[in-house]
Amino acid sequence: MITNLKDKAQSPVLSPDNSSSSSALSPQSSHKPLRWLVTGGCGFIGLNLIKSLIHKGYQNLQILDNLSIGKKESLESLLSEFGPFTKDETKNQINYSLTLDPLSPQHSVPSPTDPLSPQSTVLSPNHVKLVIGDIRDRDTCIKATEGIETVIHLAAHAGVIPSIKDPYFDFEVNALGTLNMLYASVQNKVERFIVASSNAPLGNQSSPLSENKVPRPLSPYGASKLTCEAYCSAFYGSYGLKTVILRFSNVYGPYCLHKESVIAKFIKDGISKAQLTVYGDGTQTRDFIHVEDLCHAISLLISKPVTPHSSLLTSNSVWGEIFHLGTGKETSILELAKLIQGFFDKKIKISFAADRKGEIKRNYSDTTKARKIIGFSPKISLKDGVMEVYEWFRRRNVEDVENAQILSGSE
Helix, strand or coil, X not given: CCCCHHHHXXXXXXXXXXXXXXXXXXXXXXXXXXXXXXXXXXXXXXXXXXXXXXXXXXXXXXXXXXXXXXXXXXXXXXXXXXXXXXXXXECCEEEEEEEECCCCCCCCCCCCCCCCCCCCCCCEEEEEEEEECCCCCHHHHHHXXXXXXXXXECCCCCCHHHHHHCHHHHHHHHHHHXXXXXXXXXXXXXXXXXEEXXXXXXXXXXXXXXCCCCCCCCCHHHHHHHHHHHHHHHHHHHHCCEEEEEEXXXXXXXXXXXXXXXXXXXXXXXXXHCEEEEECCCCCEECEEEHHHHHHHHHHHHCCCCCCHHHCCCCCCCCCEEEEXXXXXXXEHHHHHHHHHCCCCCCCEEEEECCCCCCCCCCCECCHHHXXXXXXXXXXXXXXXXXXXXXXXXXXXXXXXXXCCCCECCC
16 A cells, blocks of 8 residues: 555654654663664565675664565575574564574674674674565554664665656655655654665766766656655755665676576576577676675665764765765676676577667766775675676576566666
8 A cells, every 4th residue: 555645644743953753762772772774675685785784793683675576585595594593473574583603604793893783702692573564655664663773775666667667656666665764764763874776867878977977867767766865865954864875886696586687687598598688789888796795885884973964064974975886897798698608517699689779888887986985895806796696596496597587677
């Protein structure tokens, strides 16, 4: 059910400087608050982020997901990589409890310089709470953000083609859903709000893409993500909510069985069809970033100290800002196809099809700002990263790969 903003006239009115008439859980509360909320946490990037945060020692994670794309079975498969866990399932909520050994290779003790991470070196309980709900419902968002310190907003309707087919649904999920999450975050005095965006708001621009380019979206998806960015800026300026916008380049990595992005598609087509289809002549370029490098960038932002709003107007501020996250390197689609072709121990054919209308020819990011201010520095080479994804797919059943339903679009 889609929330109608007019139906919420009785809701508390937001006040500037991150205050509202509702009371949030404070650090002095008798109940320890769940401090990190990941929307869309059962999706591709969300699963990788949850794994990364647990690995780094973050505890008390909460996920808000309507399970339209991500599945709870995928989350439970990931959690099982850390060892046995128990779960307590109620209506629209599942609480998972893990006991992690800090000496295990799957779990590392956090850096003492990270003010938000636990410092225990003994067996530590870790709790992951899955709230099954839709960001289009404002009441759901308000309940999900109670006691939360940081929101990492990944939930979205992804992809240019799906947005063209249904621009209203794209708007409802991306624009209205983000507005609901921002509103709820101010209501519950959330400290940080990190939102995932992409290069789509910029449209067809000369590369490299940067924060200085004037947005000219060419698709409903680009327009809805630009709306998300605008509301983040507005909530930072009006209410003091510490927002930051991350424009991801082409993200790849494990847990991408249901994605149609080019790396996942090439590997799946190699397994199921022994053929990779390149549109056009393959000289179009993209900036491929491994999801692990992306998760590390988010971790850097989580660990940033929150300072008063008035002191953030400096050249090194992260809050209220946009950052492009990529490698800054161009790779042609044909180069990528040949790289993946070489991983197989069987003959894989590369075929060519007509250009796709509206496809951008060159697309890579200038990450100077993120490197300078966040300290972002991607480490994983394309060859090593794609090999990891290839091996991840090879560990799946061939039938699962061949029959995987496409649930997430591609830009």
